Amino acid sequence: MRSEQGERVRTMQVRTVRIVVSLKPGVLDAPGQAIRQGLDALGHPGVQHVRAGKYFEVELDDDGRVEERVREICEGFLANTLIEDYRYEIL
Amino acid sequence: MRSEQGERVRTMQVRTVRIVVSLKPGVLDAPGQAIRQGLDALGHPGVQHVRAGKYFEVELDDDGRVEERVREICEGFLANTLIEDYRYEIL
Numbered sequence: 443m444r445s446e447q448g449e450r451v452r453t454m455q456v457r458t459v460r461i462v463v464s465l466k467p468g469v470l471d472a473p474g475q476a477i478r479q480g481l482d483a484l485g486h487p488g489v490q491h492v493r494a495g496k497y498f499e500v501e502l503d504d505d506g507r508v509e510e511r512v513r514e515i516c517e518g519f520l521a522n523t524l525i526e527d528y529r530y531e532i533l
Numbered sequence: 534m535r536s537e538q539g540e541r542v543r544t545m546q547v548r549t550v551r552i553v554v555s556l557k558p559g560v561l562d563a564p565g566q567a568i569r570q571g572l573d574a575l576g577h578p579g580v581q582h583v584r585a586g587k588y589f590e591v592e593l594d595d596d597g598r599v600e601e602r603v604r605e606i607c608e609g610f611l612a613n614t615l616i617e618d619y620r621y622e623i624l
Contacts, residue, residue, distance in 0.1 A: 456581055462553075462588050477589070477610070486606055488594035490547055495588035497553050498568070503579035515577055519568070 454503040458533040459512050463521045464495030545594040549624040554612045555586030
């Protein structure tokens with residue numbers, strides 16, 4: 443949007459989205475296994491299972507289609523949907 | 534705990550904990566910046582800010598001090614508390 447003077451005017455609110463990307467169930471999670479074994483060896487028994495993933499906090503302009511854009515961003519860039527699931531929470 | 538026969542008996546429930554580790558505010562987040570610039574270049578304008586972090590889903594025996602153990606695990610192993618914050622949610 444531009445004002446009468448041609449300057450860019452920001453009228454959109456910014457939304458924060460929390461995104462978690464993690465391996466699909468059944469896909470070997472080598473880092474997670476290594477962490478579990480390491481914790482056990484380093485004095486933390488009783489940890490049954492660890493799965494490692496990625497976390498992103500994204501702030502984007504609210505143009506009314508935030509959810510659609512978040513899905514495009516996740517599927518196109520942040521997650522490899524062959525082996526990873528993603529979930530998000532729009533704050 | 535051991536049964537009368539000396540076998541190990543599992544009586545503890547397992548709790549799932551979701552842990553997010555992210556850089557403290559003010560610490561340069563180069564991956565997050567690269568993602569933001571990449572999204573902009575690849576057709577996703579309007580992303581103001583990205584912060585990248587790590588996500589862990591941990592299942593551990595509930596011995597009555599789950600929260601204390603989770604903090605120890607985060608501070609000792611999963612997070613570098615000089616530059617990273619962590620938060621967790623015990624399900």
